[in-house]
Amino acid sequence: MPRVASKICGLSTADTLDAAIAGGASHVGFVFFPQSPRHLTFEKAAGLAARVPERVGRVGVLVDPDDALIDAAIAAGRLDAVQLHKTGRERAAAIAGRSKLPIWIAVAVRTRADLDQAQAWRGIAERIVYDAKTPEDALPGGMGLRFDWKLLDGFAHPLPWALSGGLSPDNVGEAIGVTGARMVDVSSGVESAPGVKDVDKIARFLQAVARS
Numbered sequence: 251m252p253r254v255a256s257k258i259c260g261l262s263t264a265d266t267l268d269a270a271i272a273g274g275a276s277h278v279g280f281v282f283f284p285q286s287p288r289h290l291t292f293e294k295a296a297g298l299a300a301r302v303p304e305r306v307g308r309v310g311v312l313v314d315p316d317d318a319l320i321d322a323a324i325a326a327g328r329l330d331a332v333q334l335h336k337t338g339r340e341r342a343a344a345i346a347g348r349s350k351l352p353i354w355i356a357v358a359v360r361t362r363a364d365l366d367q368a369q370a371w372r373g374i375a376e377r378i379v380y381d382a383k384t385p386e387d388a389l390p391g392g393m394g395l396r397f398d399w400k401l402l403d404g405f406a407h408p409l410p411w412a413l414s415g416g417l418s419p420d421n422v423g424e425a426i427g428v429t430g431a432r433m434v435d436v437s438s439g440v441e442s443a444p445g446v447k448d449v450d451k452i453a454r455f456l457q458a459v460a461r462s
């Protein structure tokens with residue numbers, strides 16, 4: 251078991267899912283957001299979820315979802331956790347109560363002040379995913395943007411957390427060294443084009459994590 255856990259997010263094919271599992275990912279991410287090039291139909295998600303062994307967590311990535319979407323995503327993706335973007339506190343608490351699953355909350359970071367939002371998620375979220383803030387008209391994640399990792403220096407994390415945003419096989423070792431992250435989360439950095447995962451990049455990413 252590597253010292254640092256990894257989530258490979260936005261998987262949509264059997265071969266890249268298998269590469270993430272074989273490479274030692276602790277979690278795999280399935281995106282349910284039609285605007286994303288990584289969006290999965292429920293049918294496709296069900297097929298992928300069936301390939302995932304018990305030791306690997308299945309995380310559904312959703313953007314302020316309604317109950318119907320949450321319920322269908324949980325069932326199809328056999329989700330072990332729900333990662334929420336752009337979802338308010340009350341709504342996230344309702345999703346936690348309804349789903350009975352751990353909630354991971356994406357906190358969009360550009361400045362040090364953005365980190366303080368993490369405090370508000372005590373009692374609701376199991377984990378904070380620090381991701382780079384994206385432009386208003388863009389996807390809330392999966393854009394390959396990174397924030398200044400130094401912002402995390404000395405920050406008193408209120409909850410377990412993962413580092414996300416613009417990670418790649420070439421920078422993840424440095425990112426772990428700078429931030430002390432015990433979990434990393436990647437999507438576009440292991441792709442050859444938006445939504446197209448690359449088995450070699452996935453393997454290189456997981457090797458770099460295992461070395462750190």
Ligand SMILES: O=C(O)c1ccccc1N[C@@H]1O[C@H](COP(=O)(O)O)[C@@H](O)[C@H]1O
Pocket residue numbers: 259260279281283286287288311312313335381389390391392393394395414415416417435436437438439
């Ligand atoms: O990946 C997506 O398409 C996506 C869509 C909507 C919300 C979140 C999404 N992805 C998450 O963003 C992080 C960072 O992505 P990247 O590594 O910078 O490309 C990713 O790990 C997903 O959790």
